[in-house]
Amino acid sequence: xIPTFLGSTILVFTILQLxxxxxxxxxxxxxQMGGMTGGGEAGGGSSSLLGGSVLPESALKELKRFxxxxxxxxxxxxxWLGIWPREIKHRDFTIPSGKAQVEKRVGKRDGQIWxxxxxxxxxxxxxxxxxDGSPSPxxxxxxxxxxxxxxxxxxxxxxxxxxxxxxNLGKSYTYAKPVTEVMKPxxxxxxxxxxxxxxxxYIVCIPLGIRKALKHGSSFDFISxxxxxxxxxxxxWALGGVLLVLFGGGSFWDIFPxxxxxxxxxxxxxxxxxxxxxxxxxxxxxxxxxxxxTSFATLTVLMKNSLLENLxxxxxxxxxxxxxxxxRVVWIHAMRNSIIPIASGIGYIIAVVISGSYFIERVFNIxxxxxxxxxxxxxxDYPITLGFLVVVVLIRLAANIISDxxxxxxxxxxxxx
Amino acid sequence: MTNTKQRNKHVSISxxxxxxxxxxxxxxxxxxxxxxxxxxxxxxxxxVLINSKALVVQxxxxxxxxAILDLIPGASSYYPGTKFGQNVPGEANYxxxxxxxxxxxxxWLVMPFYPYNPYEDITTEGNKxxxxxxxxxxxxxxxxxxxxxxxxxYAFNISISFALILTLINYLLGITIGGAMGYFGGxxxxxxxxxxxxxxxxxxxxxxxxxxxxxxPSFFLLIFIYTMVNWIFLTYYMRAEFYREKxxxxxxxxxxxxxxxxxxxxxxxxxNSLVPVITYFPxxxxxxxxxxxxxxxxxxxxxxxxxxxxxxxxxxxxxxTKWWMVFSPISAQFLTLMGIVFIGEGIREAFDPKVYSRLR
Numbered sequence: 001x002i003p004t005f006l007g008s009t010i011l012v013f014t015i016l017q018l019x020x021x022x023x024x025x026x027x028x029x030x031x032q033m034g035g036m037t038g039g040g041e042a043g044g045g046s047s048s049l050l051g052g053s054v055l056p057e058s059a060l061k062e063l064k065r066f067x068x069x070x071x072x073x074x075x076x077x078x079x080w081l082g083i084w085p086r087e088i089k090h091r092d093f094t095i096p097s098g099k100a101q102v103e104k105r106v107g108k109r110d111g112q113i114w115x116x117x118x119x120x121x122x123x124x125x126x127x128x129x130x131x132d133g134s135p136s137p138x139x140x141x142x143x144x145x146x147x148x149x150x151x152x153x154x155x156x157x158x159x160x161x162x163x164x165x166x167x168n169l170g171k172s173y174t175y176a177k178p179v180t181e182v183m184k185p186x187x188x189x190x191x192x193x194x195x196x197x198x199x200x201x202y203i204v205c206i207p208l209g210i211r212k213a214l215k216h217g218s219s220f221d222f223i224s225x226x227x228x229x230x231x232x233x234x235x236x237w238a239l240g241g242v243l244l245v246l247f248g249g250g251s252f253w254d255i256f257p258x259x260x261x262x263x264x265x266x267x268x269x270x271x272x273x274x275x276x277x278x279x280x281x282x283x284x285x286x287x288x289x290x291x292x293x294t295s296f297a298t299l300t301v302l303m304k305n306s307l308l309e310n311l312x313x314x315x316x317x318x319x320x321x322x323x324x325x326x327x328r329v330v331w332i333h334a335m336r337n338s339i340i341p342i343a344s345g346i347g348y349i350i351a352v353v354i355s356g357s358y359f360i361e362r363v364f365n366i367x368x369x370x371x372x373x374x375x376x377x378x379x380x381d382y383p384i385t386l387g388f389l390v391v392v393v394l395i396r397l398a399a400n401i402i403s404d405x406x407x408x409x410x411x412x413x414x415x416x417x
Numbered sequence: 418m419t420n421t422k423q424r425n426k427h428v429s430i431s432x433x434x435x436x437x438x439x440x441x442x443x444x445x446x447x448x449x450x451x452x453x454x455x456x457x458x459x460x461x462x463x464x465v466l467i468n469s470k471a472l473v474v475q476x477x478x479x480x481x482x483x484a485i486l487d488l489i490p491g492a493s494s495y496y497p498g499t500k501f502g503q504n505v506p507g508e509a510n511y512x513x514x515x516x517x518x519x520x521x522x523x524x525w526l527v528m529p530f531y532p533y534n535p536y537e538d539i540t541t542e543g544n545k546x547x548x549x550x551x552x553x554x555x556x557x558x559x560x561x562x563x564x565x566x567x568x569x570x571y572a573f574n575i576s577i578s579f580a581l582i583l584t585l586i587n588y589l590l591g592i593t594i595g596g597a598m599g600y601f602g603g604x605x606x607x608x609x610x611x612x613x614x615x616x617x618x619x620x621x622x623x624x625x626x627x628x629x630x631x632x633x634p635s636f637f638l639l640i641f642i643y644t645m646v647n648w649i650f651l652t653y654y655m656r657a658e659f660y661r662e663k664x665x666x667x668x669x670x671x672x673x674x675x676x677x678x679x680x681x682x683x684x685x686x687x688x689n690s691l692v693p694v695i696t697y698f699p700x701x702x703x704x705x706x707x708x709x710x711x712x713x714x715x716x717x718x719x720x721x722x723x724x725x726x727x728x729x730x731x732x733x734x735x736x737x738t739k740w741w742m743v744f745s746p747i748s749a750q751f752l753t754l755m756g757i758v759f760i761g762e763g764i765r766e767a768f769d770p771k772v773y774s775r776l777r
Contacts, residue, residue, distance in 0.1 A: 003611070007614075008616075235711065237714075397618070
């Protein structure tokens with residue numbers, strides 16, 4: 001599990017870091033265009049920088065440092081993981097030619113200006129001392145560049161270990177907030193729809209599948225099969241689009257809102273609790289239908305085929321031969337075996353619910369988890385992109401475990417050693 | 418009649434023929450198969466069916482065939498308007514030519530069945546953007562005044578071709594690698610399995626989006642990206658199957674006869690483990706088409722102005738008052754996918770030796 005996690009993150013990390021048109025280049029282009037902002041177009045920004053850059057050298061260095069591009073890629077990955085020190089609170093300063101010690105202001109501590117002394121030994125190594133002469137426990141310094149006249153550009157910084165392993169997913173470039181903070185509300189929204197859609201599809205599909213199996217070949221089976229085929233042939237988000245056109249008030253009926261998680265904030269705040277619940281449900285109807293349709297067809301068919309197969313087994317004939325009632329044979333004998341494949345599919349469906357959300361959230365204009373990731377890819381917001389990846393990979397690994405547990409519960413023949 | 422029937426009973430037919438006969442008996446699947454194959458075949462002739470260029474032009478005693486030249490790759494079908502005495506910049510406008518030549522000239526031309534082209538901007542002819550369906554434009558026009566009906570059909574061809582090529586490559590890779598893993602086992606198996614494990618833990622769609630946002634895909638690049646993340650699903654099955662088959666006596670016999678590995682893999686084992694793979698093929702194609710539409714919808718698919726259902730949907734869903742922009746691509750996609758699902762269902766049933774008995 002851990003190697004898998006590391007492997008997959010290394011892979012995506014490398015792809016992102018080596019890709020042209022990264023955040024660094026995008027910011028540079030934006031700066032050069034005179035503050036002309038406007039989110040990158042889809043797939044855009046693969047243009048290489050033309051000729052000499054207009055940006056001054058120092059600003060470029062600053063940018064590189066901000067995005068962490070001043071380090072080799074393996075260090076960037078280890079920093080991101082949190083097992084390599086991250087350099088923070090950079091401050092540039094110069095050491096004049098011939099001098100071996102300078103004083104540097106490094107901000108405030110206990111309400112007073114904090115100064116440290118930086119001294120250089122013969123080899124050019126810098127060490128930082130507090131004002132009382134003891135080596136500084138937090139500050140470190142390195143020389144960046146030595147000019148011809150002997151002056152040196154140096155940088156003083158603090159080090160800290162913080163990354164995925166310490167729960168720090170970094171800071172988003174576009175939102176300028178910690179990634180976890182950006183993710184939390186959006187994940188909750190996606191979870192809301194995902195879980196409702198998930199339970200709904202189980203509640204509908206299992207009884208439907210059972211009924212279809214028991215009435216195999218009847219007109220009920222035929223009609224519901226048609227519905228299942230329709231549901232299989234149309235992706236959930238596309239059906240969502242159809243529903244939106246039909247019921248969203250564009251050309252036909254105006255029954256449901258056009259999108260969004262709930263009413264706009266100004267209206268939302270003034271609602272009473274009951275109004276909020278109604279409003280939320282009103283907004284949720286169409287997305288939830290779209291959400292649950294993705295697993296509807298597969299689940300129903302799986303349930304039906306599994307029960308059908310069991311009903312044609314010898315042990316069912318034996319049960320009938322013993323004179324048991326049909327009810328008992330179907331619900332006690334056949335069902336216990338038929339539910340096994342459904343149970344093992346639980347984890348898989350969780351993963352599907354998550355990945356389906358890119359589209360549905362975009363169709364219904366819901367500011368959810370999938371849309372956040374989609375936007376992050378467009379904006380080259382790497383911390384969010386990677387954070388999303390971490391969360392999804394973890395969910396998938398968890399889903400596998402849930403699947404195994406569910407399977408073991410449903411099938412007593414399976415034991416974990 | 419009874420005579421032939423009786424004789425048939427004694428003739429043993431090959432398993433594949435029996436499957437084919439059973440498939441033919443399943444009307445829903447069989448007719449879907451015929452329809453889809455026929456429409457796909459015809460869709461290669463689209464340049465002579467749905468095109469703004471004339472099929473035949475007779476001008477001053479000479480014949481020109483612009484639309485037919487479109488069918489031949491590499492041939493130039495470009496005729497400037499001045500060539501036919503038309504005062505327009507750039508290419509000749511054959512629809513206008515036809516009107517001009519209706520009376521009083523010996524010149525004539527034959528337009529294709531549906532005289533609009535999926536790429537042309539027809540706003541210059543007084544058509545508006547977002548025109549509702551009418552007699553001229555059966556399914557209306559889109560945000561840049563292109564004909565929706567024409568684009569729909571061209572997109573059909575592209576979608577199916579895309580999904581077919583994709584699935585074939587996926588199958589080729591999946592079967593070869595999965596088979597080799599199961600057959601050779603050992604270190605190769607272990608190493609490949611680790612790679613697959615890592616790949617499969619990634620959210621595929623996410624990876625595809627990242628890659629296409631970086632690479633700006635063309636038709637084949639998109640297939641390449643999609644294949645890279647999607648060849649995996651077959652390897653699981655093939656690997657297990659090859660492990661099981663390799664332990665059987667006929668393989669041992671082949672090995673002891675000194676057969677080469679690739680002959681054992683492809684001639685001896687593969688035919689024995691192919692049935693589930695074949696039955697899954699149509700569903701794989703369905704997945705490919707759905708994925709292409711999805712990517713196009715997100716803007717990470719085929720580059721514009723390629724006709725695509727996903728791109729049309731994206732336009733439609735931004736202006737939901739323009740219902741034809743939503744309904745046409747969704748219906749097209751839906752009908753196509755449903756047809757293929759029916760085929761898949763038919764094939765599955767034809768290959769399935771089991772007969773479900775009813776209750777009791």
